[in-house]
Amino acid sequence: MRRVAIGIGAALGVLAALAAILGYQRVSTLEVVAVQGDVHVLFGLGGNVGILRTERGAVVVDTMTFRMQGERIRLLAERLGGGPVQAVLNTHYHRDHTHGNPAFPAGLRIVATARTLDHLRTRDAGFWRGPTAERLPSETFVAEHELRIGGKTIRALHPGRGHTDGDLVVLFVEDRVVHLGDLLFQGRYPTVDLEAGGSFPAWIESLDRVLELEFDRAIPGHGPLTDREGLRAFQDFLREVWQVAEDAARAGLSLEETLARARLTRDAGYERIWVPFVVRMDRDLVLRRAWQEASGAAAGPQG
Numbered sequence: 001m002r003r004v005a006i007g008i009g010a011a012l013g014v015l016a017a018l019a020a021i022l023g024y025q026r027v028s029t030l031e032v033v034a035v036q037g038d039v040h041v042l043f044g045l046g047g048n049v050g051i052l053r054t055e056r057g058a059v060v061v062d063t064m065t066f067r068m069q070g071e072r073i074r075l076l077a078e079r080l081g082g083g084p085v086q087a088v089l090n091t092h093y094h095r096d097h098t099h100g101n102p103a104f105p106a107g108l109r110i111v112a113t114a115r116t117l118d119h120l121r122t123r124d125a126g127f128w129r130g131p132t133a134e135r136l137p138s139e140t141f142v143a144e145h146e147l148r149i150g151g152k153t154i155r156a157l158h159p160g161r162g163h164t165d166g167d168l169v170v171l172f173v174e175d176r177v178v179h180l181g182d183l184l185f186q187g188r189y190p191t192v193d194l195e196a197g198g199s200f201p202a203w204i205e206s207l208d209r210v211l212e213l214e215f216d217r218a219i220p221g222h223g224p225l226t227d228r229e230g231l232r233a234f235q236d237f238l239r240e241v242w243q244v245a246e247d248a249a250r251a252g253l254s255l256e257e258t259l260a261r262a263r264l265t266r267d268a269g270y271e272r273i274w275v276p277f278v279v280r281m282d283r284d285l286v287l288r289r290a291w292q293e294a295s296g297a298a299a300g301p302q303g
Helices: 002-028 067-080 114-122 130-135 200-210 228-250 255-261 283-295
Strands: 031-036 039-043 049-053 058-061 085-089 109-113 139-141 144-149 152-157 169-172 177-179 217-219 273-275 279-281
Touching (some): 031 217, 039 067, 067 085, 109 114, 109 144, 139 144, 200 228, 200 283, 255 283
Parallel strands (some): 058 085, 109 139, 177 217
Antiparallel strands (some): 039 049, 144 152, 169 177
């Protein structure tokens, strides 16, 4: 039995090493795209990164998954943003949006909601130890926060629960661009962190508040750039998923029955998010999470 266990462990180690080798290029590659005005976005393995150019330097929204990505993000931000990074904003606590923070200087202004900081200190406590803890958010808020940097106005807002209970959106006021983090998945199947206070019906309502903002272009947490209509289309998808889940729960359908019978019409062209051995987000996952909330089968928020 011990030999079998060792063999399985060795095999898993080899698979992990192969995944690391094969994934290195994906991790190290960042695509730069101009959005509008003084705003750029970086696409890579992790949440999309927003960069604002100001007269004093760069403002960065989210830092992806790995320190090596954070280092490249910082260098690109200095070039695209006209100087040293002045502030980082984290849209929520998930590692694919925050684990690049340690590549930024200690003492840098890092902004997030109070709930995001709570989750980082509890749900992700193993990562934020020692010197890394110096890159936790240093400036938190509950409902709304404004930064004025280098002639630019940056509004950070917590519109309500959604993907988690701590999501913020960042509005680059003069450039009319909004970064939604994982409150928006463009052309990708989303998930909801029910254990961190996320909620499908609350998410739909939170997007109503985002749509009240003045913006032309929208940066999603995952997927390509979009606009106000793209955000409305995603909101309609969430409505459809929640309706399917509510109907199934009222009818007493099991999860397996729900997955087998569910019919979605608003996910045409949607792609799964899949990283080998790490994450797989697809139609079944989003329906599973919605059914868990609608039926009361999911654990409530903790921490």
